[in-house]
Amino acid sequence: MGYDAKLRVWRGDDEGGELKDFTVEVNEGEVVLDVIHRLQATQAPDLAVRWNCKAGKCGSCSAEVNGRPRLMCMTRMNTFTEQETVTVTPLRTFPVVRDLVTDVSFNYEKALEMPAFQPPAELKPGEYRMAQVDVERSQEFRKCIECFLCQNTCHVVRDHDENKPAFSGPRMFIRAAELDMHPLDAAENRKEFAQESQGLGMCNITKCCTEVCPEGIHITDNAIIPMKERVVDRKYDPLVWLGSKIFKRAGA
Amino acid sequence: MARAINSEIKAGRGSPHGGIFLDIASRRTPEYIRKRLPSMYHQFKELADVDITAEPMEIGPTCHYVMGGVEVDPDSAAARGSIEGLFAAGEVSGGMHGSNRLGGNSLSDLLVFGRRRAGVGAAEYATKIGERPKVAQSDVDEAVTEALAPFTRDSGENPFALQAELQQNMNDLVGLIRTADELEQAIKRLQELAARVHNAAATGGRAYNPSWHLALDLRNMLLVSECAAKAALMRQESRGGHTRDDFPKMDPVWRKVNLICKLDESGVQVVKQDIPEIPTRLLDLFEIDELHKYMTDEELTRHRDGGSLSDTTAASEGGAVNGVRRETARLARRRRGW
Amino acid sequence: MSAPAAVRDIARRRATIAGRTLRTDRWWLQPLITVVGLVAWVLYAVIRTATQKYYWVPQYHYLTPFASPCISASCIPEASHLGQWLPAFPPLVPFAIITLPFLLGFRLTCYYYRKAYYRSFWLSPPACAVSEPHKKYSGETRFPLIFQNVHRYFFYAAGIIALLNTYDSIVAFHGKTGGFGFGLGNVILLANVVLLWAYTASCHSCRSLVGGRLKHFSKHPVRYWMWRQVSKLNEKHIWHWRGRRWARSR
Numbered sequence: 001m002g003y004d005a006k007l008r009v010w011r012g013d014d015e016g017g018e019l020k021d022f023t024v025e026v027n028e029g030e031v032v033l034d035v036i037h038r039l040q041a042t043q044a045p046d047l048a049v050r051w052n053c054k055a056g057k058c059g060s061c062s063a064e065v066n067g068r069p070r071l072m073c074m075t076r077m078n079t080f081t082e083q084e085t086v087t088v089t090p091l092r093t094f095p096v097v098r099d100l101v102t103d104v105s106f107n108y109e110k111a112l113e114m115p116a117f118q119p120p121a122e123l124k125p126g127e128y129r130m131a132q133v134d135v136e137r138s139q140e141f142r143k144c145i146e147c148f149l150c151q152n153t154c155h156v157v158r159d160h161d162e163n164k165p166a167f168s169g170p171r172m173f174i175r176a177a178e179l180d181m182h183p184l185d186a187a188e189n190r191k192e193f194a195q196e197s198q199g200l201g202m203c204n205i206t207k208c209c210t211e212v213c214p215e216g217i218h219i220t221d222n223a224i225i226p227m228k229e230r231v232v233d234r235k236y237d238p239l240v241w242l243g244s245k246i247f248k249r250a251g252a
Numbered sequence: 253m254a255r256a257i258n259s260e261i262k263a264g265r266g267s268p269h270g271g272i273f274l275d276i277a278s279r280r281t282p283e284y285i286r287k288r289l290p291s292m293y294h295q296f297k298e299l300a301d302v303d304i305t306a307e308p309m310e311i312g313p314t315c316h317y318v319m320g321g322v323e324v325d326p327d328s329a330a331a332r333g334s335i336e337g338l339f340a341a342g343e344v345s346g347g348m349h350g351s352n353r354l355g356g357n358s359l360s361d362l363l364v365f366g367r368r369r370a371g372v373g374a375a376e377y378a379t380k381i382g383e384r385p386k387v388a389q390s391d392v393d394e395a396v397t398e399a400l401a402p403f404t405r406d407s408g409e410n411p412f413a414l415q416a417e418l419q420q421n422m423n424d425l426v427g428l429i430r431t432a433d434e435l436e437q438a439i440k441r442l443q444e445l446a447a448r449v450h451n452a453a454a455t456g457g458r459a460y461n462p463s464w465h466l467a468l469d470l471r472n473m474l475l476v477s478e479c480a481a482k483a484a485l486m487r488q489e490s491r492g493g494h495t496r497d498d499f500p501k502m503d504p505v506w507r508k509v510n511l512i513c514k515l516d517e518s519g520v521q522v523v524k525q526d527i528p529e530i531p532t533r534l535l536d537l538f539e540i541d542e543l544h545k546y547m548t549d550e551e552l553t554r555h556r557d558g559g560s561l562s563d564t565t566a567a568s569e570g571g572a573v574n575g576v577r578r579e580t581a582r583l584a585r586r587r588r589g590w
Numbered sequence: 591m592s593a594p595a596a597v598r599d600i601a602r603r604r605a606t607i608a609g610r611t612l613r614t615d616r617w618w619l620q621p622l623i624t625v626v627g628l629v630a631w632v633l634y635a636v637i638r639t640a641t642q643k644y645y646w647v648p649q650y651h652y653l654t655p656f657a658s659p660c661i662s663a664s665c666i667p668e669a670s671h672l673g674q675w676l677p678a679f680p681p682l683v684p685f686a687i688i689t690l691p692f693l694l695g696f697r698l699t700c701y702y703y704r705k706a707y708y709r710s711f712w713l714s715p716p717a718c719a720v721s722e723p724h725k726k727y728s729g730e731t732r733f734p735l736i737f738q739n740v741h742r743y744f745f746y747a748a749g750i751i752a753l754l755n756t757y758d759s760i761v762a763f764h765g766k767t768g769g770f771g772f773g774l775g776n777v778i779l780l781a782n783v784v785l786l787w788a789y790t791a792s793c794h795s796c797r798s799l800v801g802g803r804l805k806h807f808s809k810h811p812v813r814y815w816m817w818r819q820v821s822k823l824n825e826k827h828i829w830h831w832r833g834r835r836w837a838r839s840r
């Protein structure tokens with residue numbers, strides 16, 4: 001049943017580090033996180049790894065397994081052969097704290113920049129009413145567990161740290177879409193904010209965010225592309241553009 | 253349910269991995285299951301290749317919630333005891349949910365008491381004290397020395413191995429079904445573990461070092477374990493999440509006390525503390541019939557229908573008497589316009 | 591707190607992991623297939639349009655979709671259903687010059703084709719979690735790529751072309767001796783029209799315009815219904831990829 005797996009884990013901190021080889025016992029039904037825990041308990045007590053629920057619900061255990069961004073607790077060991085070396089590395093896109101732990105502050109700060117839900121002025125708490133068909137689209141985005149695997153995979157920042165100030169990333173795009181599609185959100189300028197402040201235009205819809213999302217959220221098809229279309233409504237529709245020019249001139 | 257599962261497994265009717273089978277596929281449509289239990293569906297599919305819309309799943313009882321916790325003042329959420337300015341709400345505070353939390357109540361607890369009690373209470377306290385208390389340098393030094401001690405224990409034990417042992421002990425002996433023998437055995441083992449826990453060693457540096465964190469946390473885990481075991485031994489009844497094989501019945505006398513754990517030089521001490529009487533206006537919200545199971549006859553004399561109680565119970569258990577009592581209760585309800 | 595993390599991150603160190611990826615699977619295969627497939631199709635299409643032969647089968651009234659609408663004086667009169675309002679094209683200028691820019695534009699700005707060629711041709715990125723070779727990246731924020739935003743206008747044009755092609759495919763039900771006729775050509779023309787409609791109707795711009803841009807589906811039941819249908823088609827938008835190439839290449 002059990003076997004000894006070959007594991008290669010990145011160990012180090014912001015001063016440097018390297019991939020280290022280990023041999024760790026694996027039992028039936030185990031996931032990568034189990035094996036990392038066994039490694040920690042038996043051979044490398046100071047191995048830094050972030051985790052919480054071991055059920056794919058808290059989004060803490062994000063890492064890269066054989067180069068693929070994954071939740072360690074949702075990656076079964078039996079998806080690898082017993083001979084295969086399983087390489088576990090920290091998320092590449094964020095500064096490393098130690099071993100498998102990175103500092104994901106970037107994502108929280110981008111979330112803070114996002115204007116919050118704005119309820120209609122005339123409604124008091126308790127008076128909000130929404131139809132299910134109207135909230136359904138937003139509900140898909142509420143499944144997000146903030147694992148930031150999409151943020152990590154997105155080449156816009158993964159390959160270009162310098163884009164970080166201008167680009168909020170796919171997790172924030174689904175938040176933008178969620179609010180823009182929210183039946184009760186009264187904010188007027190979400191589309192402009194997405195394009196001008198979140199860097200929606202930098203996304204080239206290559207869909208890697210969708211490929212890695214452990215919650216199966218259709219980030220590109222249901223959030224980013226609809227938002228791009230909504231931005232076109234506002235910004236690149238020549239009729240609207242012409243209209244706004246003419247009326248501005250007339251008013252001035 | 254957990255108890256039922258346990259007895260099935262004990263009777264040798266368990267599933268291959270020592271659990272039982274839960275089948276929702278035969279009771280609900282696949283669409284319903286996917287819509288209402290998306291996480292469960294997803295997890296079984298991803299982790300076990302089990303499609304719960306088509307086949308049964310293997311399950312077993314596990315620790316889900318801690319009913320005990322920091323004793324707090326019910327109005328201000330300030331912790332009772334000697335630490336001033338400590339407030340607690342949520343799972344870490346004790347007493348809110350009695351002997352067994354109902355599903356969904358935890359999140360409501362957090363929302364209501366997190367703000368009303370702990371949040372507002374702490375804010376009030378902070379504005380009232382005026383001057384901030386000063387920490388004595390000697391206390392800081394002592395805390396630092398204690399915190400760094402695991403790095404100095406060259407021959408100390410691996411904290412992960414200790415934690416596994418502690419877990420096993422608690423699972424085997426202070427688990428779902430308890431007996432005096434096993435609880436005593438558990439307490440003895442915990443006392444043996446104590447010395448080893450205080451010799452747990454950490455290796456490596458101070459940055460994000462799980463072995464160090466665990467070496468420090470183990471001391472608290474040990475204390476909480478000891479509290480749970482000692483209180484469970486003292487409480488000679490079964491109630492909510494606490495089941496004593498040797499005292500299988502719920503006893504209304506035990507409902508009247510909380511067990512409070514205190515730490516002194518000789519270790520964890522458990523003392524009985526009377527819980528406040530239920531105000532009559534709350535007591536009267538219930539039918540007296542519903543309360544017999546939970547309250548002593550003496551307590552029930554305070555109920556709106558409790559005046560004649562001693563006569564009626566002294567009289568026969570006859571249906572007529574009960575019938576009369578129920579009738580008056582119904583009238584009472586109508587009067588209140590329920 | 592000093593500078594925001596987005597700025598601080600630039601100066602902070604990531605884990606030192608060598609290599610552009612640690613992926614062990616054949617991540618390069620998909621982009622390779624796309625390159626080979628697309629290049630082959632483009633070559634074929636160029637040769638086909640440039641040779642300007644066999645676009646009209648007189649006895650069956652088949653007009654190859656590439657050449658429709660045939661509105662220049664170089665066209666065979668019978669193939670010019672909409673009249674001939676343009677002078678004769680000089681040699682080597684294909685009839686397709688009228689619709690092709692729109693159809694090409696529609697494809698070039700299609701969200702799915704964009705993904706495909708950004709990945710396979712521009713390697714930006716070649717595959718997920720495989721680093722791209724470019725030093726700088728600005729996405730679709732600047733000239734020329736900002737013009738990807740005009741996709742919806744190509745969608746309108748494609749709708750009109752689809753209508754014309756539909757007309758052609760109906761006219762093609764014309765027997766050798768007049769009256770009603772049916773042959774392999776009809777099947778191909780019809781399949782082409784169905785695929786063109788499927789592709790056009792499943793476009794993201796279409797999905798947005800029919801209903802996606804609404805905030806309250808509950809107030810627009812008909813558009814909500816249409817949005818759901820288009821959404822279903824949209825999931826299969828890329829099927830067109832193979833199918834349409836198949837029909838065009840007949």
Ligand SMILES: Cc1cc2nc3c(=O)[nH]c(=O)nc-3n(C[C@H](O)[C@H](O)[C@H](O)COP(=O)(O)OP(=O)(O)OC[C@H]3O[C@@H](n4cnc5c(N)ncnc54)[C@H](O)[C@@H]3O)c2cc1C
Pocket residue numbers: 316317341342343344355356357358359360362
């Ligand atoms: C599997 C599962 C399912 C559940 N489902 C439900 C449900 O459906 N409905 C429901 O109502 N309840 C449910 N519960 C219970 C409910 O989720 C918890 O009781 C509730 O989340 C507890 O919240 P809390 O804020 O009190 O504590 P926690 O959420 O546990 O928060 C404690 C925090 O303190 C931090 N912390 C710990 N030590 C330190 C330290 N030394 N220094 C600083 N920070 C520290 C921790 O990191 C943590 O963030 C469920 C519980 C489980 C385990």
Ligand code: SF4
Pocket residue numbers: 150153154155156169170202203204205206207208209210220224
């Ligand atoms: S689709 Fe856009 S947001 Fe998603 S990974 Fe690609 S570039 Fe980033």
Ligand code: SF4
Pocket residue numbers: 059143144145146147148149150151170171174209212213214215216217219
């Ligand atoms: S959208 Fe998906 S991948 Fe991104 S943070 Fe949320 S759950 Fe993770």
Ligand code: FES
Pocket residue numbers: 051052053054055056057058059060061062071072073074
């Ligand atoms: S540990 Fe929570 S998602 Fe993996």
Ligand code: FES
Pocket residue numbers: 696697699700701702703741745789792793794795796827
């Ligand atoms: S044609 Fe492909 S998305 Fe519009």
